[in-house]
Amino acid sequence: MKNTVYRRWMLPSLLALLMAVGGGTAAGAGESGSRAGPGDANATPEPLTLRRQTLIVRDIERSLRLYRDAIGMEVIYDNIIRRAHATEDRDQAIRLVFLKASNDFIGVLGLVDYEYGNPEHPVHVKPVRKEGFTPGNSVVLFNTTELEKRWHLIEAVEGVEVITGPSYREYPSYDGTSTIRVNVTTFYDPDGFLVEFNQPLDPIH
Template identity: 40%
Template sequence: MKRFLTGALGAALLAACATGPVGQSVTASPTPAETAPQVNPLDLRRTTLIVRDMESSLALYRDALGMTVEYDQELTSPGLTGRHGADGKNRSRLVLLKANDSFIGMLGLWQFLDQTDKDLAEPDAADFTPGEIVLLFNSKTLDTTFPAAAAAPGVTVIGEPHERRYPSEAGDIVVNVSMLVDNDGHTVELNQLVSDPRQN
């Protein structure tokens, strides 16, 4: 009899744990995975720049900025028949560089080896109009990175490092900003974060 009562009491206790007052269901607490912020399933893996002279480009992005080469191969792209009216195999060299991650934030340098007159033309000056891009690199050593980048072949300095403030609800985000143009006309911003009140 005692064994039966114990079993009945146990069943009643289990039922009480599963239901609230007057038989209402009790909602289980969410797990950490359920309360974690949703992650966007899209990654921006790489930006690829079309360049005229691979070695000059590497002097800036690899040697001066310190990116590391992850891939360097010669390719053919016969499907690019509209590339300035080029025909044939469209031989090219593709170099992929990384900063601190080998999956996101990669930089591609792509040079077509069978160059046309348009490939060899001097690039337009940076004019910040639609169709142009600005590459932004954050450096923790801007005092040494900027002079090295400015000295790379064909690089033009637009602005020396200077303080810039970006407003936010928590207060101004303070950044040291410099601007360059590489030898192919791509605008490059090198900056260093000074303070960000959102991170306090």
């Protein structure tokens, strides 16, 4: 019963939390040549943007060793939110981190630990699902120019499970008249999320 209650309040609480911080200066400042963030007074809002994917993780420091240290993302927001627990008589610490690749508004990756500093909580020992490329799962996909430099760092992160190492693949171009050549890698991150870390060999339009 306790786990059922926990799952029921988790989703709306996460949505409220992410909406509250999503427009802040740290995650919203625009870059030269990039889409303007909500902090830019003179910006014309886009009608629709895919802003961020947020991963709920078991060990946020371990996740940072992958996404920040090995893959090379940059932390642009890192805070601990403390509040009264919604269903239990105790305080709760939530750590929320945003990382950027090359743009601090579009394509941001979020990491959140709902029981930060509480390692004995059941959420931290929840079994990791590794179901492959099947319905109900998503893929975090990176394009890089540094596959050779980064790949050995990714493999070395505790909890990473390689599905396929660097391999050459070809895909039809967007207009179907040519081929896009890509060096592809696929792996599970420490929480079982599917990740591709790929280096295109041709311009992608």
